Amino acid sequence: MNEEIKPKNGAKIAIEEIEKEAEKIDLDELRRKYDSEANTRDLRGWYALMVTAIAIALSAFHIYTSGFGLLLAIKQRAIHLAFVLFLVYMLYPPKKKGVIETKVPWYDFLLGGLAAFAALYHVIFFNDIIMRAGLPTTMDLTVGFIGILLLLEATRRVSNPILPGIAIFFLFYCYAGRYFPAMFAHRGFNVMRIINHMYMGTEGVFGIPLGVSATFVFMFILFGAFLEQTGMGRFIIDLSMALAGWSTGGPAKVAVVSSGLMGSISGSSVANVCTTGMFTIPLMKSVGYRPHFAGAVEAVASTGGQIMPPVMGAAAFIMAEFLGVPYLKVALAAVVPALLYYFAVIVQVHLEASRLGLKGLPREQLPKILPLLKAKGHLLIPLIGIIYFLLAGYTPLKAAFNGIVITVVVSFLNKETMMTLPKLKEAMESGAKGALGVACACGTVGIIVGTATLTGLGLRIASAIIALSGGILIVSLMLTMVACILLGAGLPTTANFIVTSTMAAPALLQLGVAPMAAYMFVLYFGIAADLSPPVALAAYAGSGIAGSDPMKTGATAVKLAIAGFLVPYIYVFNPMLVLVGFEPIPFLLSIATALLGVFLLGMGSIGYYKAEMALWQRVVAIGGAIALLIPGITTDIVGLAILVVMFLIQRQKAKAAAA
Known part of the structure; x- marks a missing residue:
């Protein structure tokens, strides 16, 4: 894929040729290179059967509890984490480079078993722990220490050492607070108090972030996995082709529309680039877009999916919990910012196509919209159902459960989309595996959140930001933006949002920014890190498919996403765009x-x-x-x-x- 595909007969090029070019790309190698969560063992034999069975059991547990009632918060989170940690130690080797392993070594069975037991300790000895709350035994503290240690190692394996390193620093801060500068100093806590706070209650590891992972996030990831098995991804691409493929620069608009829709479901920028980009990037190159531009368009569109309602990324559910509002309110608040983001991308790809004289694809080569909707239009019913259930006041958890049920039922309307037993197995397995990274990140950032509640660090950092900015809001916003992008260089989006919303958002709130606008500001720039060099993973994945220079692709992605960098500032100063203080006429004028x-x-x-x-x-x-x-x-x-x-x-x- 290092050579640019030349247009044949003007803009005419067979879609079949694009698919053949896409097949030449080693998708697994690409994902392993840019998506740390794809660096798994390639298990064979009974090892593979065991992992499949456990992954299906994890999905079945969540489907049952979401449909028929959650367990007590600490039990739900503990069982969720036990499954997750065991699967991580089975799937992820200690080192990410080298020969891909096909077996699980004995020591990972030992570590996985210990990690699962440490999590299930809250379930097994639930009554005893409740009775002696605040007075942990030696056994409690030993299990807590092992649990924290093994969680940090699991997070390192599934992502990278940066997040565990930050968590370790915060644990050290809890212990040695008296030695820090006066602005951040506190009296310090002993090891027993720290372990008890971080592991034996719901303030640390088992706090709100893990709670969201163990409920809403897992179910929406599973919902996306079910949709994928029905052929939803290809249907979205075909539908986008029918709607926009004929227009000026049509292939790029297809990439924007299809990647935005798929990104909303998948919640992962890199995974989305690798999924839809396999087709859209060669298609853009085929009509004359330069490789770096094609890769950048796909990266920007895929990344924006995490702020695209109705199914946004995992961070949006955590934002709803932090704000104490229904998820629907967060999704509605995100509508206008997402509209402006994607409108900016569409405008730029259209103008670039006009500048280069690029035409769309001939209509005879494109899918016909009515036959397409007749054959596979029923796949839109689950998404419509999700929107309906959210608007009707159902919880996101119940909406996701109903969405999965509807997906299975409507899949039988067409033989090609039918959820057969192999597809059902694959959906439950891939859904569970897709949630591992988020779950580990949520458990680990719980330590950072726990540090803020134990030491009051959040308010101290807020005071430091205000002092550093001189109390000037625009300067505070810039400092927060830089912090989000820098943290995003090494943290997953969800972890980045939790850290910055815990540490930086309080400063914005103290300066009078509306809570919804402040948290949305942090969310946007946490996501923008996937596009911003030097560590722009989504852009680099796009460049891998396009055969372009990674830095040039990243720089172009930043230019295309310029609205994503400016709009957050605008809704801080005009919070009506995120529905704060809503008035119809001023709202419409603001949008115009x-x-x-x-x-x-x-x-x-x-x-x-x-x-x-x-x-x-x-x-x-x-x-x-x-x-x-x-x-x-x-x-x-x-x-x-x-x-x-x-x-x-x-x-x-x-x-x-x-x-």
Whole structure:
């Protein structure tokens, strides 16, 4: 895939040729390179059968409890973590490089068994632990120490050493707080108090993050796995082709639409790039898009899926818990920011196609929308059902359960999509495996959250941010943005959100930012880390498929996602965009000016509308875009005036070029 595919007969190229090119890509190798959660053993024989059985049991446990009633919080979380830790030690070797193992060594059976027992300790001795609450025995503390240690090692294996390293630092801070600078100092706690706080209650490892993983997150990951087995991924690509493949730069728009929809279900940027990008990136290259641009478009669209309602990434469920609001309120608040994000990407791919003279694909080569909907349109019913159940007031857990049931039922409407027993087994197994990374991250960041509740660190960091910024909101926002992106270089999105929302969001709240806007700000920039060099994993995965330079692809992805970097600032200053203080007329006006601002921003970013733009015109256009995005009558008038001037200049240049 290092050679660019040349268009044949203009824009005409058979879809079959694209699929053949896609088949040449080693998807497993690509995922192992950029997605740490894909670096698993390739188990054979009874080892594979054992892991399959345990993964299916984990999925069955969650389906049962979500449909017929959850256990007590600590028991639900403990059983969830026990399954997860055992599977991690079975699947993930201590070292990620070298020969792929086909067996599980004896020491990993020992570690996995110990980790599972340490988690199940809360279930086995539940009554005893409750009776002696606050007075842990030597056995309690020993199990707690082993449990924390094995959780950190499991997290290292499934992701990387950075998150466990941060957790260890916070544990050290709990112990040695008196030796830290005055702004962060506290009296310090002994080892027994730390282990008791972090492991024997619901303030640390078994806190809210793991609780969300053990309920909402797992079920939505499982829902996505069921949809995948029905052929939903290919249906979304075909539907996107039918809707947008014929238009100017159609293949890139197909990538944006299909990756956005799939990303909303999968919740993983890299996995989504590897899934839909296998088809969309070669397709974009086939009509003339440059490889780095094609890889960047796919990365940006896939990453944005985590902020795309109705099924957002795992962090959105945790945000709902932190805010103490229904998940539906978070999903509705994310609608306008997601709309602006994807509108900006669509505008830029359209203008890039117009600049290069790229046409869409011939309609005769594209799927026909009515036959497609007739054959596979029933696959949309589960997604519609999820939206209905959320709007009707069902909990996200019940909505996901109902969505899985509906998926199985409607799959039988077509022989091709039917959930056979092998597909059912694969869905339950892949769903369980797909949740391992999130679960370990949630358990580990529970230690960081526990540190904040034990020592009051969150308020201390908030005070430090306010002091460092001089109490100026825009400076505090910039510091928070930098922290989110830097943490995102080594942390999964969910862990990044929990850490920054615990440490940085309180500073924004103290400066008067609406809670929904503050947490959404942190979420956006945590996700943006997947696009931002030097560690832009989604962009690098896209470059691997496109055969392009990774850094160039990452830089282009940042440019395409520029709205994603600006819009969070706008809804902090105009929280109506996230439905805070909602009023219909001002809300509609805010959306209108924001859309115009995003269009002008795309024009300045690409440097083209109807003709090439001079550098000064691009700078002025970006300035006008920012004016339109900033709330206020004066700034809106300035932005509109610049938009009109740019339009007239571009129209005149286009006429002159045509003449």
